[in-house]
Amino acid sequence: MYARCLFCQADLGRNEAIEAFPVGRRLAYDAARGRLWVVCRACERWNLTPLDERWEAIEAAERLYRDTRRRVATENVGLARVADGTELVRIGRPLRPEFAAWRYGDQFGRRQRRAIAMGVGTVGAAGAAVVAGPVLGLVSLSTVWPLLNSVNVLLNARRSKRVLSVPVSPARTLRVAAMHAQRARLVPFGEARWRLEVHGVLPDDASAERWLTMDQPTRSVILEGEDALRAAATLLPRVNHAGGSARTVRDAVAMLDETPDPATLFERVADDERRRFYGRSWQLGEDGVVSRFPTAVRLALEMAAHEERERRALEGELAELERAWREAEEIATIADALLVPGSVTDRLRRLRGSG
Template identity: 50%
Template sequence: MYSTCLFCNRPLGTNEVIETFPVGRRLAFDLEKGRLWAVCRKCERWNLTPLEERWEAIEDCERRFRETRLRMSTDNIGLARLREGLELVRIGEPLRPEFAAWRYGDQFGRRRRRAIAWSVAGIAFASAVAVGGVAAGVGGGFVGPFYNVIANIPVRIRIKTQDGRVLKVNHDRLQKARFVADPGQEGWHILVKYSGGEEVFRGAEAVRVAGLLLPGVNRMAGSKQVVAEAVNQIEESGDPEVLLSRVPGKFLEQDEAEIRSGSKLFRKTPGFIHRMPRPTRLALEMAVHEEQERRAMVGELVELEAAWRAAEEIAGISDNLLVPKEVEDFLERHKRPGRTP
């Protein structure tokens, strides 16, 4: 039984309602397809559960959903809130736009609001420090180093490699993640810079890593209109797998062509993920998640369980992380003379 979000490594919470699956405060289920997700209430991502833990839990969810009076439904999707606090999302046969509105609406909306709130708070803090520093005669020399330390220390993403290493990617390095292509080979790869160097991921590993990077790159998410455009891109491609196989390579080719033509005067390196149009980035994020679930559903369950175990392990590492060396160095440099720890 797993209890940690596959994406943000936070606890999924517990419930005392579904005896065969007491994990999660919001469960989404599809009775016809036999799918059950535990929805993380921190990042709003949907965690597909292991196959052997689904069937009785799905039937129990269906029974509870029908029994509760506090519910609202369309022809395709329903939401029920049980007295015990558990929320059930029932999936029928929704069209993709409606399903996306439920699945990604909360996730992208909360992510966008959080990013805006942090931006406003950061601007307010920097302004206050600058004004106070100028008044004290020290602002100019202090704000810059302080901002650089704060901007570069946070580890936004941890990537566990196949050989067991954990790569730490902060905000600045996340912006340097890009698609690359090997001469003579088909498909696309991802180059990631991390605290110890850089790494190229290929094939299925590239898809997995893209699933970790894209939420960070898409931290501002998008409006309802942008999400709708992203959904339309998947619809036009005919299938998430098709979009996933074509879009990164097409973007890389277009970017390289623009650089060669001289239309991008100050750019020499193509393929940076954050330079993709926002609807395309969101469509790619959706496609990555749906492709990972598709693989799990057609028998590649080992991948899913390994990813869950990696999430559990990383969560344990995160709980025991020491203060980063950069923070210690910063505090040491700015410690008042004569003061001892």
């Protein structure tokens, strides 16, 4: 049972409401499909729980939801808060747009509010310094702006030196300088249909430090297919750090709903953005730079990449279930054979042959 977010490593918190699964302050569940998620309150992303820990927790969550009066619901999605403050998100039979809006609305909205707050905080500090500084005789107007600019540069430099771990396959993880995440490119490419170009990749033999040194050499890596989707699922939240408004999220959900699978969405966006880039009367920089895409497009790509990763995790579980089922069937067959007399087995064999 994990206790930290799989995406941002924040503590998921604990609850006292569900004894079978005490992790998390907001749990989302779909009883019909047997899925249980812990919603991270730091990044608002949904962490799919291990298969063997779900069933009792889902049953307990359903009982609590039905017994709780403090709840709101649409036709397909419900939200309830139980006595200890734990929130339950109950998924019924939602249409995809409604489910996606519930799932991603908080996540992108919180990012947007955080980005706005940081911007307002910077402006507020600047205003206070400009007004109070000269009045108090502490600093002059001519020194305020360079000082604030220097502080801002130092803060941004520290953030940009962070190193991201970007899984691209079960056996391969790229270490990418965060300052280069914004330069990732999505472009059409031959039979693979599209590819992702990742900049700022550190050498394989680089030290495992979490912060980038000034003299650290980097390179670019081109990824295709499943490797590209895995990398996109890690890089896009960094590119989309400012989130989006409710209207932008709705536009992104509509775009996601119009495409049959994530790979098709990435392919379509790569083609559309290339045509848009070269259709202008002037071009600046390279085509396909993801950070320059419209916000709704970037959010839709992040949703698609995340859902694809979760779908593959579920496929792995289904394969494990099928293997266990086959083993159980084999064991049951052997057990039955041990209990059934040989004459009965021969008779059954003859009956099957005559049919």
